[in-house]
Amino acid sequence: MNASILLLLPFFSALLILVGHRQLKGAAVLISVGSSIIAFLASIAFLGADDNEGTKMLLPFIDVAGFRAGIDVMSDKQSQGMMFIVTFIGMLVHLFSLGYMKDDEAKPRFFGSLSLFMFSMTGIVLAGNLFMMFIFWELVGLSSYLLIGHWYEKASAAEACKKAFLTNRIGDFGFMIGILLLFGLNNGDVAFDNLQDAFVQGGPLHDAAKMHPGLITAAALCIFMGAMGKSAQFPLHVWLPDAMEGPTPVSALIHAATMVAAGVYMMVRMSFIVTASPLAAEIIAGIGCFTALLAALMATQQNDIKRVLAYSTLSQLGYMVMAVGAVAMAAQHGEPVHGPDPGHAAMFHLYTHAFFKAMLFLGSGAVIYACHHEQDIWKMGGLRKHMPVTFWTFAIGTLALMGLPPLSGFWSKEAVLGTAYDSGCKPLFLAGALTAVLTSFYMMRLLIVAFFGKPRSDSAHHATEVPMIMLLPLAVLALFSIFSAFDILATPLQAMKPPHVEGHDTVLFASLAALIIGAGSAIYLYRGKDKDPVNIKLFANKFYFDEMYAVIVRICQDRLAWIVTALERVFVDGLVARLPTAIIARLGAATRMLQGGHLQGYTFLLGGGVIAVIYLVVFVLPHMGH
Amino acid sequence: MITLGHYLVVSGMLFALGLAGVIARRNIIIVYMCLEMMLSAANLALVGFSRFHLVNGLPDYTAQSLVFFTITVAAAEVAVGLAIIVALFRSKQSVDVESVTKLQG
Amino acid sequence: MPPLLFYLFALITLGFGFMVVTGRNPVTCALSLAASFVGLAALFLSLDAYFIGTVQILVYAGAVMVLFLFIIMLLDIKSEEGKKLNLPAIVSGVLLAVLLSLQIIAVVSGTDIAKKSAENTPLALAETAGKIGKAALPTITNDLKTGTLPDAKLIGFTLFDQYGFHLQVVGLLLLVGTIGVVVLSKRERSAP
Numbered sequence: 001m002n003a004s005i006l007l008l009l010p011f012f013s014a015l016l017i018l019v020g021h022r023q024l025k026g027a028a029v030l031i032s033v034g035s036s037i038i039a040f041l042a043s044i045a046f047l048g049a050d051d052n053e054g055t056k057m058l059l060p061f062i063d064v065a066g067f068r069a070g071i072d073v074m075s076d077k078q079s080q081g082m083m084f085i086v087t088f089i090g091m092l093v094h095l096f097s098l099g100y101m102k103d104d105e106a107k108p109r110f111f112g113s114l115s116l117f118m119f120s121m122t123g124i125v126l127a128g129n130l131f132m133m134f135i136f137w138e139l140v141g142l143s144s145y146l147l148i149g150h151w152y153e154k155a156s157a158a159e160a161c162k163k164a165f166l167t168n169r170i171g172d173f174g175f176m177i178g179i180l181l182l183f184g185l186n187n188g189d190v191a192f193d194n195l196q197d198a199f200v201q202g203g204p205l206h207d208a209a210k211m212h213p214g215l216i217t218a219a220a221l222c223i224f225m226g227a228m229g230k231s232a233q234f235p236l237h238v239w240l241p242d243a244m245e246g247p248t249p250v251s252a253l254i255h256a257a258t259m260v261a262a263g264v265y266m267m268v269r270m271s272f273i274v275t276a277s278p279l280a281a282e283i284i285a286g287i288g289c290f291t292a293l294l295a296a297l298m299a300t301q302q303n304d305i306k307r308v309l310a311y312s313t314l315s316q317l318g319y320m321v322m323a324v325g326a327v328a329m330a331a332q333h334g335e336p337v338h339g340p341d342p343g344h345a346a347m348f349h350l351y352t353h354a355f356f357k358a359m360l361f362l363g364s365g366a367v368i369y370a371c372h373h374e375q376d377i378w379k380m381g382g383l384r385k386h387m388p389v390t391f392w393t394f395a396i397g398t399l400a401l402m403g404l405p406p407l408s409g410f411w412s413k414e415a416v417l418g419t420a421y422d423s424g425c426k427p428l429f430l431a432g433a434l435t436a437v438l439t440s441f442y443m444m445r446l447l448i449v450a451f452f453g454k455p456r457s458d459s460a461h462h463a464t465e466v467p468m469i470m471l472l473p474l475a476v477l478a479l480f481s482i483f484s485a486f487d488i489l490a491t492p493l494q495a496m497k498p499p500h501v502e503g504h505d506t507v508l509f510a511s512l513a514a515l516i517i518g519a520g521s522a523i524y525l526y527r528g529k530d531k532d533p534v535n536i537k538l539f540a541n542k543f544y545f546d547e548m549y550a551v552i553v554r555i556c557q558d559r560l561a562w563i564v565t566a567l568e569r570v571f572v573d574g575l576v577a578r579l580p581t582a583i584i585a586r587l588g589a590a591t592r593m594l595q596g597g598h599l600q601g602y603t604f605l606l607g608g609g610v611i612a613v614i615y616l617v618v619f620v621l622p623h624m625g626h
Numbered sequence: 627m628i629t630l631g632h633y634l635v636v637s638g639m640l641f642a643l644g645l646a647g648v649i650a651r652r653n654i655i656i657v658y659m660c661l662e663m664m665l666s667a668a669n670l671a672l673v674g675f676s677r678f679h680l681v682n683g684l685p686d687y688t689a690q691s692l693v694f695f696t697i698t699v700a701a702a703e704v705a706v707g708l709a710i711i712v713a714l715f716r717s718k719q720s721v722d723v724e725s726v727t728k729l730q731g
Numbered sequence: 732m733p734p735l736l737f738y739l740f741a742l743i744t745l746g747f748g749f750m751v752v753t754g755r756n757p758v759t760c761a762l763s764l765a766a767s768f769v770g771l772a773a774l775f776l777s778l779d780a781y782f783i784g785t786v787q788i789l790v791y792a793g794a795v796m797v798l799f800l801f802i803i804m805l806l807d808i809k810s811e812e813g814k815k816l817n818l819p820a821i822v823s824g825v826l827l828a829v830l831l832s833l834q835i836i837a838v839v840s841g842t843d844i845a846k847k848s849a850e851n852t853p854l855a856l857a858e859t860a861g862k863i864g865k866a867a868l869p870t871i872t873n874d875l876k877t878g879t880l881p882d883a884k885l886i887g888f889t890l891f892d893q894y895g896f897h898l899q900v901v902g903l904l905l906l907v908g909t910i911g912v913v914v915l916s917k918r919e920r921s922a923p
Contacts, residue, residue, distance in 0.1 A: 596727065597726070597727030597728060598723070598724065598727060599654075599657070599723045599726065600648070600649050600650070600652075600723060600817075600820050600824075603645075603648050603649050604649050604820075604823050604824070604827065607645050607649065607827040607831070608827065610831075611827065611830050611831055611834065614831075614834050614838075615834065618834070618837075618838055619837075627734065627848050627850060628734050628737045628777075628848060628849065629845060629846055629847060629848040630844065630845050630846070630847045630848070631839045631840065631845030631846065632737065632741075633774070633778070634835065634839045634845060635832075635835060635836055635839055636741045636744065636745065636774070638831065638832055638835030638836070638839070639745055639832050639835075640744060640745060640748055640771075641831070641835075642827075642828035642829070642831040642832045642835075643745065643748045643749060643751075643752055643828060644748070644752075645824070645827055645828055645831060646752055646824040646825055646827065646828035647751060647752035647824070648824075649820055649823055649824030649827060650752070650817070650820050650821040650823075650824035650825070651752065652817060652820075653757060653808070655757055655760075655799065655802065655803060655808065656751070656752075656754075656757060656760050658799075659751055659760055659761065659764045659799065660751065660752060662764065662791070662795065663748055663751060663764065663767065666768065666771055666787075666791065669771075669783070669787075670771060670774060670775070673775055673778050673780045673783055674778060676778070676780065677778040677779055677780065677849075678844075678847040678848075678852050680852055680854070680855075682855075682859045682862060682863045683854060683855030683856070683858055683859040684854060684855075684856070684859055684863070684880070684885065685778075685779060685780070685854070685882070687882070687885050687886055687888075687889040688889060688893070690780055690782070690783055690882070690886050690889075691886060691889050691890050691893075691894055693780075693783050694783070694786070694886065694890065695894075695897065695901055697783075697786055697787070697790055697791070698901050698904075698905065699901065699904065700791075700795075701790055701794065701795060701905075702904055702905050702907075702908035703908075704795050704798060704799075705798065705908050705909070705912050706908050706911050706912055706915070708798060708799070708802045708912075709911065709912040709915035709916050710915055711802065711806075712802065712805070712806065712915070712916060713915050713916070715806050716918075721806065721808055
């Protein structure tokens, strides 16, 4: 079966490599890359699978008293398209890593973790119920942790993976509560199609939505919290920029194209529940919009090439989340649903974004590789001449991200802005447009500073084009960045493209204006400059979020920890542990005296016992009538 | 007039003396002697009962057979016990019961 | 037996017994124990148990006490004079002894069976002669007819007639005891 190959191949590959990488050595890399290529071929076959196959149980996992949760395969447009993205970019990243990680000593570990990630991610994509999704959700978090901390000797990498994991835990906690809420409301059935049926056709969930709208809102927001952690939405966005400590191919695959999109993917799966709750939809749209704007502002002042891209990713993820909320809001306002299978703006943007963002990251990886692990854009410059292929692909990615028509980014961004416009909430649309301006600005800044002008350091001066194995993925992704929004590619790849709505002239003009204003001002400001002419500390320091969190953590957590410690000292240590210990110890000491090992003591006890028995038998019992 | 009660009281007191000796004395050989005393006290009680429980006008010889067995077993016990004491003395250079506290809990 | 003799021998038994318990010198204790056993043997005789009395002297006062003395001499055990007394042990020992004695006295004084004496339960030797079933062997019958108590013969008859198997078990026990003693006393070659 096709789908089981998708799931099991990376699993066994990861298992084999992580268990036996000492014996396998070089073969580990081949296994991992081979499995990723086969998985890609399988996903193409999966694309052609029947849409309406529904959910199939692959392996029963839990089957207790009416509660069934299994390892499922869900086959619909959304999972097929997403599966293609995951395996395709996964394969390209595997190939790219062959070059990028050539000299790394822990190569088998790296590829093992990568395979583990592929397994977890396919699990999320194929998940047919919330339960399975949660399992793989956590697995993805684990593999992300392992990969961010790949260079764990570096203190910053170790810190970053810890931060990513802990921040995700907060989101996952909410996700779990959300799952349990739905579990309770829907009588223990958490399969996606059953949940949706229960909503649409009137099941227990439908009644619950009528009776307690607050509960549904809470469930939607809790589920969204999981997405907030995984897709790095405000206020849990802090981990993603730090995750750039991981190897660059990992950043491309996990922290740009696939894993961070898992939150969006899940929210689109659960969009029916967002639609059911106006408040949740507004909050989700608001948070997405806020994250998009905030991250875009931060991105304008970053000097690390990967961090610029990281904040850009944050911003684009905010876009997608905003689209999730906006679509739901539009649906609540009774906007017409286009066609039988309407597609979803968020999924569409996810799809196009995955290609050009992965490409940008791989491009930045190539640049970093060429510049001997130099990441500061102000120490680059003039790379256009040294690395022409990289430059052209990077430029295509940049333009796609900026939304230059007719590149793919233009269409999906317009779709997102269109839904924001349709939602009937003007601030949403305005913020989206402003984000678009900022996006063009910082991307153009990045391109100009890194690739134009003169080389500003030795390493940039001596940079040469990267090897073929790294250029190939770049070129392929560049092609996809250009054409992926066209029907010729989007339709067979099940991109969930929303129908292009005519008559949204405002949206069209807004996005074009944003492009021109942003790019123009960037060119005007940065052309030929050797250092940053704009200096806004607030943006450069990420609005001081990390510092704020540190203070909050110090104040709240330390107090809480103090109280908990005190409680533990008294109750757990004192009443539960120490007191019984003391009692037992005293008792033990007392009875220990009986076991002194002294013959005479034993004899005394024996004699005393005999006397007592005689006393009882002869003098007491007869008087009691025995 | 000497009754069975007299014998029994003597037997009981002898037994009590032996018990007191076992508890109070520290020399393990004397403890052993006291044990022998307690056994003999039991023998006295048995013989007393034997004499005053007539079967066909004769003492009950089953009881005296039991005394015979007791004496035999006691003799064997003394032999083994003294051998143990010798072995103990070899390892501890002492016959003080306080030196044998291996069973301490 | 005249009461006077009973009291004399009881006093010998208990008095020397007391010396065993209180004596400081092991040799004194052993000899006191022998004397106590002689008194006890006399009490056995007063109960018409001639055979048991004899065995008591032969086995206990003779063989066993020699064994004790032999061990005391062999180990060259010093008297305890130098050692301080273990007061709690003495107190508890005395306490138990007193309590036990009181209990026994109380029990004995409270039962009718203890009222039996040689006067109210005399032996009927001549009348029994020839009437005691399988034990009516000529030698026993003749002894009984002449008014003597053939208690060695009667014990022997009881032992071999009724307790033959038990006797053999006891024999085996003695054999095992002997082997045990040999094993225990054997100095192991590897021992330091």
